[in-house]
Amino acid sequence: MEAALSHFDFLAAGAKATVQVAVISFTLTIIFAFTVGICRSMKVPGLNSIAWFYVEIFRGTSLLVQLFWIYYSLPLAGITISPMMAGCLAIGLNSGAYGSEIVRGAIRSVPRSQIEAAKALSFGRLLTMRKIVLPQALPEMVPPFGNLAIMVLKDTSLISMISIADIAFRAQQLRSMTYDSARIYMVCLLMYFAFSLCILMATKVLENITRPAFRRSGLLGLGAGHG
Numbered sequence: 001m002e003a004a005l006s007h008f009d010f011l012a013a014g015a016k017a018t019v020q021v022a023v024i025s026f027t028l029t030i031i032f033a034f035t036v037g038i039c040r041s042m043k044v045p046g047l048n049s050i051a052w053f054y055v056e057i058f059r060g061t062s063l064l065v066q067l068f069w070i071y072y073s074l075p076l077a078g079i080t081i082s083p084m085m086a087g088c089l090a091i092g093l094n095s096g097a098y099g100s101e102i103v104r105g106a107i108r109s110v111p112r113s114q115i116e117a118a119k120a121l122s123f124g125r126l127l128t129m130r131k132i133v134l135p136q137a138l139p140e141m142v143p144p145f146g147n148l149a150i151m152v153l154k155d156t157s158l159i160s161m162i163s164i165a166d167i168a169f170r171a172q173q174l175r176s177m178t179y180d181s182a183r184i185y186m187v188c189l190l191m192y193f194a195f196s197l198c199i200l201m202a203t204k205v206l207e208n209i210t211r212p213a214f215r216r217s218g219l220l221g222l223g224a225g226h227g
Contacts, residue, residue: 008187014170015191021084021156021166022195025091026149032096033145037103041133042125051100058097064158066090071162087159095152102144106137139210146203150196167191 036051058066067090074081081089110133118128160169171188175181 014167017166024088028092029095033099036100041107055097083162106140
């Protein structure tokens with residue numbers, strides 16, 4: 001028991017880095033996902049092709065290779081980047097590609113009649129997207145984005161490969177010192193599981209918030225607000 005507690009204390013010191021990378025990476029994921037997803041849904045000339053290329057590249061290649069490429073290649077081009085930022089950028093770009101498909105799919109699920117009604121009210125494309133499409137699509141995005149957030153959390157373990165002292169990095173250090181692999185990695189599993197439960201609870205809260213918000217922002221109310 002004492003050994004497990006000492007393992008926890010050592011690994012908990014790496015939890016700060018894990019949480020920090022997860023939060024920054026998921027913030028970048030949201031930015032990339034919505035930007036690319038909306039561009040592809042609106043079929044903006046030029047941007048649509050760039051967005052498609054980005055999605056296929058980052059979905060079709062290994063996250064670990066992407067991480068190494070960003071960390072080792074950008075400095076060769078004269079771009080100085082810290083290990084923390086390299087890790088966050090790689091995870092954000094990779095997860096953002098998957099997230100953009102969540103956004104695009106949710107937007108496409110909005111009935112076409114809603115968009116036609118917006119045109120009848122003389123809404124422009126951006127106003128239609130902001131006032132009608134996104135409020136209806138957002139509740140559909142929350143559960144899959146919750147799953148994506150858990151994936152981002154798990155992907156943070158890869159940053160140990162570029163010497164960031166997160167939970168996984170400290171677990172490897174501890175294992176090399178004590179050879180107590182079973183208990184060390186059991187504590188790691190429990191820590192990641194605890195973080196995942198926090199994400200699940202946050203997702204449930206967001207589901208409860210966004211669905212009433214959608215009901216308040218229905219098309220009838222929008223027509224009155226536009227006038």
